[in-house]
Structure formats: C-alpha cells, structure tokens
Amino acid sequence: MGMFQRERQVFANAEPLDDSYEPEDIRERDKELKKYQRALQPIIDNRPTSNIFLYGKTGTGKTVATKFMLSHLENDAAEYDDIDFSTVWVRCENLTSSYQVAIALVNELRENQGGDRISTTGYSQQRVFDILYEELNALGGTVVIVLDEIDNIGHSDDILYGLPRARSNGYVDDVRPVIVGISNDFQFRDNLSPKVKDTLAEKEILFPPYDANQLRSILEPRADKAFHDGVLNRDVVPLCAAFAAQDSGSARQAIRLLREAGELAQSADSNTITEEHVRDAQDELEKNQLYEGMQELTTQGHAVLCALAYYQSLNKVPVRSRDLYEQYVKICDRLDADSVSERRVRDHLSDMNMLGLITVYEQNEGLAAGRYHEYELDIPLQAVLEVLLSTTRFEELANIIQSTADNHHQSGISRY
Known part of the structure; x- marks a missing residue:
C-alpha cells in the first residue's frame, strides 16, 4: 500500500467546493x-x-x-x-x-x-x-x-x-x-x-454580506453534489453558514469551512461529517484567514500595517493614530507611493480591526487632550512580516523592521 490512496468515503465530487467553481445559477442575489x-x-x-x-x-x-x-x-x-x-x-x-x-x-x-x-x-x-x-x-x-x-x-x-x-x-x-x-x-x-x-x-x-439563511441556501446544492449520500450530519451545513455569517458574511468562507470539515473527516477515516469536524475546521481556517486577510489588503492597507509593525518592533505600542500616520507617510515616501489622508488611514485601521488583525483602544484624557485612539497588532509581529516579505514592494521594509525587532530584543536582553 502506498502513502497516498484514492478514497471515496466522503467526497463524491469536490469541484463544487472549489474557489474556481462557477454555479449554474446565482443564489440570494x-x-x-x-x-x-x-x-x-x-x-x-x-x-x-x-x-x-x-x-x-x-x-x-x-x-x-x-x-x-x-x-x-x-x-x-x-x-x-x-x-x-x-x-x-x-x-x-x-x-x-x-x-x-x-x-x-x-x-x-x-x-x-x-x-x-x-x-x-x-x-x-x-x-x-x-x-x-x-x-x-x-x-x-x-x-x-x-x-x-x-x-x-x-x-x-x-x-x-x-x-x-x-x-x-x-x-x-x-x-x-x-x-x-x-x-x-x-x-x-x-x-x-x-x-x-x-x-x-x-x-x-x-453586494452586502450574506446572512446565515442565505449562506445555507448557497451551501446546500453544493453539498448535495460534493458529498456521498448520508455523509453529512443534518447540523453541518447550518453550522458552517452560521460561523461564516457571524464572521464576515462571506460565501467563500462558508464553502471553505464545509470543504475543510470534509477533509478532516476523511483524514480521520470517518464516514460522516459532524459538528465536531466543523468546529475543528473553523479553528484551522481562522489561522489561515488572518494571513489571507493581510494578503488581500491594498497597497495602502499594507503601508498602514507596515507602519504599525514598525512601532510593534520597537515595543512602542499601543501607538496613537497621529504618530502612526507620520510613520505611514514616511513609508509611502520610501515606496514612491501616494499617501492618503489621516482620516482614510483610520478607515484602513478600522477594516484591520474588523479582520481581527489589530486591537483599538479609545482613550479619554478629559478636556485637555480629549478622545483619541491607540493601536497595536493583535497577531504576532512575525506573521505580519511573513506577509510583507511575500509582497515584493514591501520586502525591503519588512527586512528593516525585522532587523529593528531583532536589535531591540537583543538590547533588551543585554539590560537584564
């Protein structure tokens, strides 16, 4: 017996769960x-x-x-x-x-x-x-x-x-x-x-985000084609739809979750896909979505993320938006890219917060300073640098930030 064998106990035809699949009709739109x-x-x-x-x-x-x-x-x-x-x-x-x-x-x-x-x-x-x-x-x-x-x-x-x-x-x-x-x-x-x-x-x-009922309507015909009869427990599709609706309202996310659950079931030699497989798949995909969320940011989004990573490398977080904006402008100048307004940068930060990439703190120092926001990464700095290193335009800056982080870490060790 070889290491890889063709198994048919779960998937009948996995194509309907592929990102490139084009359905015969468009549901819920x-x-x-x-x-x-x-x-x-x-x-x-x-x-x-x-x-x-x-x-x-x-x-x-x-x-x-x-x-x-x-x-x-x-x-x-x-x-x-x-x-x-x-x-x-x-x-x-x-x-x-x-x-x-x-x-x-x-x-x-x-x-x-x-x-x-x-x-x-x-x-x-x-x-x-x-x-x-x-x-x-x-x-x-x-x-x-x-x-x-x-x-x-x-x-x-x-x-x-x-x-x-x-x-x-x-x-x-x-x-x-x-x-x-x-x-x-x-x-x-x-x-x-x-x-x-x-x-x-x-x-x-x-095109607004889908709700759970709409996602269920999209998933059901794909699931019927993708899996053998009797493989899916009745709560699997509704749970996939609910998870995706609560997070992003993305049909792509719901479909990937269903496919991942099927793959986990198959690798475990299970003849059925259960709620437990969906929950395990959700944990796995959440990690992947962070990387995907970063990779799908626009050039401006990457520049904002790069500025925040710089402050993170110096351990000078949370950082105020005005300081973050100054660093962002310097990064755009280095990239020979147009910079956007500080208000637009805050929009990008808001998107990153919704993606779970950063944490936002609202501060209130009374009449003297008023209200303002501070930001820090909600994921490991190394994960951000891996994405920036894979983006040609940001490779040099990512290496500089990595070096800054290493030097800061070493100087911290030497002090203690």
Whole structure:
C-alpha cells in the first residue's frame, strides 16, 4: 500500500467546493442581478452603456455574478447580427498604478488575438495608453473591460479617466469601451480625483454580506453534489453558514469551512461529517484567514500595517493614530507611493480591526487632550512580516523592521 490512496468515503465530487467553481445559477442575489441586467441591457439595445462599479467585501458574489452575467450577455448578443461584443478581464491584485493596468490590458487583448506581449517597462504612460487604444480599435464594437480589485491602483486613477473619454477625444473610432470595476473597498470612489468621478458616470451595485439563511441556501446544492449520500450530519451545513455569517458574511468562507470539515473527516477515516469536524475546521481556517486577510489588503492597507509593525518592533505600542500616520507617510515616501489622508488611514485601521488583525483602544484624557485612539497588532509581529516579505514592494521594509525587532530584543536582553 502506498502513502497516498484514492478514497471515496466522503467526497463524491469536490469541484463544487472549489474557489474556481462557477454555479449554474446565482443564489440570494436576485436584486443585485436585476440591477446588473438593467445596467448591461443597453449593449443588447446597441446604444451607449454606462460604466458599472460593484462594491462589497470579499466573498459576497461580485466576481461570480459578473462572470455569470457576462456569459449570458455574450450568448444573447450572438443572436443579433448588429451587435459586436467582447470582454477583456484583468485582475488588479498586484497592479498598483494605471500604467500597470494599461500594460496588463494590452497584453490580455494581444494574447486573445494571438499578438505579442509588450514589456512591463520601457514605455511612457501615454505610449502605453496609445497602444491600448490601437488594440481596442482593432477589436471594435462594444468592449466590456473588467477590472477586478480595481481599488489596488489607489490614487493612480488615470486609466479611469482616459478609457471613458477615449471615444469623445478621438482616440478610438468604432469601439465603445465600458468599464466594469469590482472593488472590495466601499470608499474607493470617494478617493478618486474629481475629474475621474465626473467622467466615470457609472452605475453602482452594492453586494452586502450574506446572512446565515442565505449562506445555507448557497451551501446546500453544493453539498448535495460534493458529498456521498448520508455523509453529512443534518447540523453541518447550518453550522458552517452560521460561523461564516457571524464572521464576515462571506460565501467563500462558508464553502471553505464545509470543504475543510470534509477533509478532516476523511483524514480521520470517518464516514460522516459532524459538528465536531466543523468546529475543528473553523479553528484551522481562522489561522489561515488572518494571513489571507493581510494578503488581500491594498497597497495602502499594507503601508498602514507596515507602519504599525514598525512601532510593534520597537515595543512602542499601543501607538496613537497621529504618530502612526507620520510613520505611514514616511513609508509611502520610501515606496514612491501616494499617501492618503489621516482620516482614510483610520478607515484602513478600522477594516484591520474588523479582520481581527489589530486591537483599538479609545482613550479619554478629559478636556485637555480629549478622545483619541491607540493601536497595536493583535497577531504576532512575525506573521505580519511573513506577509510583507511575500509582497515584493514591501520586502525591503519588512527586512528593516525585522532587523529593528531583532536589535531591540537583543538590547533588551543585554539590560537584564
């Protein structure tokens, strides 16, 4: 017998529990899908279409809904001879500027048409934009440009100004670019430049967190396909839904919890998945979610986290928000990145608090000092540094903070 064997006692087909699985129908998002359909209808009517922005936390169905709607739109548009429609999709996860997004779009368009990719360096931004307009012109018709996790570009929002105006400015002729922006950041639009806000003229669709009943509705058909009959105890799916609803309202989290519970049951040679397996899976995933939560922060979020890690390395925590902001600005300067307002930094800190990454203390020193907040990490410094080290842009800073922490620790030992 080998170490690895194919086992079938729990999973019948694990694909419905995979992150990449695309369901045949979208549950519990009827209102959002109707709004989405109205926003896309002008494409079928062959008339100008507004840009569309989707907002919501991770796991609330924005991306899967977009894939679902565009797939239907593509099939339905093929029924009309006078509609020339195509899509191009770019994930902006590691793209922190309009320049990088434009290059990614050019390369995606060229790859779809069998052309050669362009280098990520060596061009001026205007030249990259000109190449992008040439590729869009060659494609023609209505082109839906999906920019997933668009909030990563921060203040570098030229792409959101240039694309909607490309036709009126004469940069493209027989093409109508339509932007579909997907963002985890509800405040993303507030931080766009005034000229971009005026130009976008977008329709907004908000995707709120799911509640326990909605998550249960999403999980049940996947569970029916994923597991053999009789494997699931009746309380497993409701418990997975309840845990995820209490935490983030994320369908992705609920699905991963159910899959992890199944894997724990299978590794224990159990023919059934029980509530105990779900609770053990929840403990395991909570540890992983902290890392994932840090990894999914925007560049600005990472800069704020980096500033807090610096104070943590000196053991100068909890730290006041004004001091933390000063360090954050220095970090942005070192990264050659735009810094945001102190109020916006507090928004990022609030998000980190909800993710369980930091602890916030409210202080009140009376009339003299008034109320203010102090912050410190709620997770080991080493865990933060591991994530920053894995992010190329922050690698050097993470090494500096690590060195600072080591030196501070050594000097502390020498004093005692």
